[in-house]
Amino acid sequence: MELINFNAGPSVLPTEIFPELAEAVTNYKGTNMSLLEISHRSSTFVEIIEEARQLVRELLKLPEHYEVLFLTGGSTTQFALVPYNLLPVDGVAGYLDTGTWSSKAIDAATVFGDVDICGSSEQDQYRFIPKDYKIDPEWSYLYLTSNNTIYGTQLHQMPETDGVPLVVDMCSDIFSKPIKDIERYGLIHASAQKNLGPAGTSLVIVNKNILGKTGRDIPVIFDYLEHIKKKSVLNTPAVFAIYGCLLTLRWLKKRGLNRIAKDNEKKASMLYAELDNNPLFIPKVRNSEDRSIMNVTFDLAKAGHEKTFDVFCENHGIVGVKGHRSVGGFRASLYNAMPVEAVETFVKMLQDFTWRFG
Numbered sequence: 001m002e003l004i005n006f007n008a009g010p011s012v013l014p015t016e017i018f019p020e021l022a023e024a025v026t027n028y029k030g031t032n033m034s035l036l037e038i039s040h041r042s043s044t045f046v047e048i049i050e051e052a053r054q055l056v057r058e059l060l061k062l063p064e065h066y067e068v069l070f071l072t073g074g075s076t077t078q079f080a081l082v083p084y085n086l087l088p089v090d091g092v093a094g095y096l097d098t099g100t101w102s103s104k105a106i107d108a109a110t111v112f113g114d115v116d117i118c119g120s121s122e123q124d125q126y127r128f129i130p131k132d133y134k135i136d137p138e139w140s141y142l143y144l145t146s147n148n149t150i151y152g153t154q155l156h157q158m159p160e161t162d163g164v165p166l167v168v169d170m171c172s173d174i175f176s177k178p179i180k181d182i183e184r185y186g187l188i189h190a191s192a193q194k195n196l197g198p199a200g201t202s203l204v205i206v207n208k209n210i211l212g213k214t215g216r217d218i219p220v221i222f223d224y225l226e227h228i229k230k231k232s233v234l235n236t237p238a239v240f241a242i243y244g245c246l247l248t249l250r251w252l253k254k255r256g257l258n259r260i261a262k263d264n265e266k267k268a269s270m271l272y273a274e275l276d277n278n279p280l281f282i283p284k285v286r287n288s289e290d291r292s293i294m295n296v297t298f299d300l301a302k303a304g305h306e307k308t309f310d311v312f313c314e315n316h317g318i319v320g321v322k323g324h325r326s327v328g329g330f331r332a333s334l335y336n337a338m339p340v341e342a343v344e345t346f347v348k349m350l351q352d353f354t355w356r357f358g
């Protein structure tokens with residue numbers, strides 16, 4: 001049975017990349033060497049990371065003064081590196097609290113300076129995106145999480161910031177659509193394992209003009225400027241994961257971000273339409289303008305139905321549809337690599353479930 005993989009991360013990758021990725025393990029491009037065994041300083045790897053960097057620039061139309069890094073440590077490491085590199089010792093940064101990942105970013109920033117939490121939806125279990133918050137033009141940056149993987153909310157419109165640079169955790173929606181007004185962003189970070197490639201590397205895109213202004217000493221390994229100088233090979237990067245990203249980036253380029261965005265909209269609207277109309281299911285996010293097109297979260301309407309639904313999913317080849325342990329319920333992650341047809345199949349399965357158990 002062909003499986004449909006709704007895992008939230010690590011998650012589905014384009015099936016088209018696997019033959020090349022697999023071949024690289026035993027014989028990378030006829031070199032008789034495994035990509036797992038070569039130096040990260042070899043010309044073979046330098047070509048890989050350079051092409052990956054170039055594709056990121058092309059896909060997001062990055063201006064010259066933006067740098068592209070592939071670092072280790074996940075987005076969780078970026079929670080600390082962002083304030084370390086961007087929050088001056090006597091500075092203040094604004095943070096919007098839209099869930100677990102932004103709370104963790106806030107905790108990390110508090111170690112380095114003053115944090116102004118400008119809005120929070122914690123009171124409502126993070127089921128919406130706060131909107132009426134004040135932005136202080138004195139802030140060093142405004143930190144946002146564009147897609148809240150656990151709750152299924154998404155910021156579809158970036159706020160007007162009056163020149164304050166946006167720093168955005170795009171871990172779970174990077175490359176799901178083109179980015180508008182890139183110059184408004186000071187920094188974007190995203191671990192690979194949601195929408196970009198295998199786990200092990202994180203993409204960091206940064207406007208280099210905002211770096212080097214904190215007035216504090218930063219150990220080399222935590223300093224974005226040092227990583228820029230060394231072109232992401234200051235120390236050993238995640239060689240194989242970066243190759244996986246390169247193959248995904250080529251796939252993205254072939255489709256184009258406009259088509260990707262269209263397909264993502266289509267998948268999400270199909271699934272939300274079913275959840276809204278089917279009496280057995282309740283979408284967790286009521287406000288449609290805050291709904292994520294990447295992670296669709298829902299509950300079952302009838303108590304005691306969950307076990308039945310679990311088994312039904314298993315029998316239909318549906319994998320990874322359980323909600324995050326902190327919120328329960330269910331979640332279908334519809335990342336770029338999830339085909340439209342797979343979501344159609346899932347919607348039909350929900351209808352079958354209702355016909356049998358409704």
Ligand SMILES: *Cc1c(COP(=O)(O)O)cnc(C)c1O
Nearest residue numbers: 074075076101147149171172191
């Ligand atoms: C998964 C996720 C993270 C954490 O990524 P790690 O690679 O585990 O550090 C951070 N932010 C968001 C929005 C995520 O979805």
